[in-house]
Amino acid sequence: MASVMLQGTGSDVGKSVLVAGLCRLFTNRGLTVRPFKPQNMSNNAAVTADGGEIGRAQALQALACRTPPTTDMNPVLIKPQSDTGAQVVVHGRVLGQLRAADYQQRKGELLGAVLASYARLRVGVDLVIVEGAGSPAEINLRPGDIANMGFARPAGVPVVLVGDIDRGGVIAALVGTRVVLDNDDAAMIRGFLINKFRGDPRLFDDGYAEIARRTGWSGLGVVPxxxxxxxxxxxxAVVLDTAARGGGAVTIAVPMLSRIANFDDFDPLLHEPGxxxxxxxxxxxxxADAALVxxxxxxxxIADLAFLRAQGWDIDIAAHVRRGGRLLGICGGYQMLGTSIADPQGVExxxxxxxGLGYLPVETLFTGDKTLTEVTGTSVGDGATFDGYEIHSGRTVVAPGTAPLLRLKDGSFDGAISPDGRVAGCYIHGLFGHPAQRAAWLAQLGAVSDGIxxxxxxxxxxxxxxAALAEHVDTEALLAIARTAA
Known part of the structure; x- marks a missing residue:
């Protein structure tokens, strides 16, 4: 079994995308491939086939491998809830809440869980492509590390280091990483990749050669x-465009909450011409011209409801509703639209x-349990199909006589809608992914969907x-490195 790990000179150098592309590349060549990330920090999570949750990047990478996502693909998921604390998810289930400083001290205890997942994942497959987190150059975090070299060394997985040339200083980033690593960690790195190059890559030939000379690592390609x-x-969320996207006549606005989660819900709307x-x-x-907020x-x-009010968005939303604009809340946003949110156990x-904001007659109570499930169904009003997932804490009780928004395949209902039909909420993520459901929402706004x-x-x-990676990456050299895994 072959295995290789992509680590980066920093965060957001494109590791997740490269792993996804390489997973699809080698899958298309007939190999059985699996993605793996020992530790992830993200509030964008996906529900897995085995009833847990992992980072959405690993779910995407599983899709690239044409296999269902499982919790072993991302055994430790950290979901920030504040600037100093986070929810810790291990093997798809909530372990508890930890302050950042406490997690730094205790994360080494999770190495066993990480190695167990990796051992299970690699059984019967041809290739595992592992994604690191942050950078191994953050040597202050090396004690107890399970995300980079702290995983690679005990697992015996060779490393390819990725540098982002678009942000500048890529030579210093790669060479500097070699300088600060201790010799045993540096010995795990067998090659490097340059990512996000714009223009003629031949202009970087001298820099590419200098990196190889100063580090002793083999260059595996320059990815455009x-x-x-x-x-x-x-x-x-750091990659979200804050500017308007698209030139359509219908404006849809999404306030960027401080702990915004699963914001890929809105990706399908980015591509709609209207x-x-x-x-x-x-x-x-x-x-003010938004047709839908x-x-x-x-x-x-609860914290983000306070954040919303602190931005004055509650006032903007009230004006929007008075003007006859439409309002939709998804998951936590749905909870905010209700009359009250109670957290007696201190879950958050x-x-x-x-x-709450008081637009829907619903009340939410947070409890220690968490809903993690994939769902399908139809809209109650127009019968438009949807498929998505639920991932939330809390139970929402809808006042008698309130119309539900969605009917699930099992016959149950989800969400609520106001009597005039202009305010609605539900727990379902991925609602706009299905073309019929998206077309129905856009029709209410006077826009026509692309139907994709x-x-x-x-x-x-x-x-x-x-296809692009096959052209620009030395895949045979990459496989040769992967075959040296323990």
Whole structure:
């Protein structure tokens, strides 16, 4: 069994996209491939086939391998709930809440869980492609590390280091990483990749050679800026465009909450020709011309409700509703639209009960259990099909006589809708991915959908990435490195 790990000179150098593209490339060549990330930090999570949750990047990479995602692909998931604390998910289930400093001290205890997942995942497959987190150059985090060299060394997985030339300083980033690593860690690195190059790569020949000379590592290629990556769901909110996207006549606005989660819900809207999607950054007003405002999911509903109010967005939303605009809440956003949110056990933070925005007659109670399930169904009003997933804490009780928004395949209902049909909420993520469901929402706004299934768009983008990597990466050298794994 072969295995190789892509680590980066920093965060957001494109590791997730490269792993996804390589997974599809080698899968298309007939190999049985699996993705693996020992530790991930993200509020963008996916529900797995075995009933847990992992980072959405690993779910995308599983799709690239044409296999269902499992919790072993991302055994440790950290979901930030505040600037200093996070929810820790191990093997798909919530382990508990930890402050950042406490997690730094205890993360080494999770190495056994990480290695167990890796051992299970590699059985019967040809190739495992592992993604690191952050950078091994963060040597202050090396004690107890399970994300980079702290995994690679005990697992015996060779490393390829990725540098992002688009951000500048790539020579210093790669060579500097070699300088700060201790010799045993540096010995795990067998090659390097240059990512996100714009222009003629021959202009970098001298720099490429200098990196190889100074590090002793083999260059495996210069990957160009890949436009197809924009078709893929992003994992980190830091990459969200805060400017308007699209030139359509219909404006849809999404306020960017401080702990926004599963924001790839809105990716299908980015590609609609009739839509102008505005991700509203903190400190900016919600556009007055918005036809639809969507309050997104969040990892910390009560805290982000306070954040929403602090930006004055509650006032903007009230004006929007008075003008007859439509309002939709998804997951945490749905909870905010209700009359109250109670957290007596301190699931999200200090125990408290707060008033919601009051647009729907629903009340939410947080409990220790978590809903993780894939769902399909139809809209109650127009019968439009959808498929998606639920991933949330809390139970929402809908007042008697309130119309539900969605009917699930099992006959149950989800969500609520106001009597005039202009305010709605539900727990379902991925609602706009199905073309029929998206077309129904856009029809209410006076726009016509392109009718493309988002999953087909993503799948085509993965094939495009794979073809580009086949052209620009020395895949035979990469496989040769992978075959040296223990």
């Amino acid at each position: 800026w890949l436009a197809a990556a924009r078709q893929l769901p992003a994992e980190d 839509v102008r999607l505005v991700m509203v950054p903190p400190g900016q007003p919600i556009p 969507i309050i997104p999911g969040t990892k910390a509903t 933070g200090a125990p408290e009960t707060v008033a 299934d988002q999953s087909q768009r993503v799948d085509a983008a993965l094939d495009t990435l794979a």
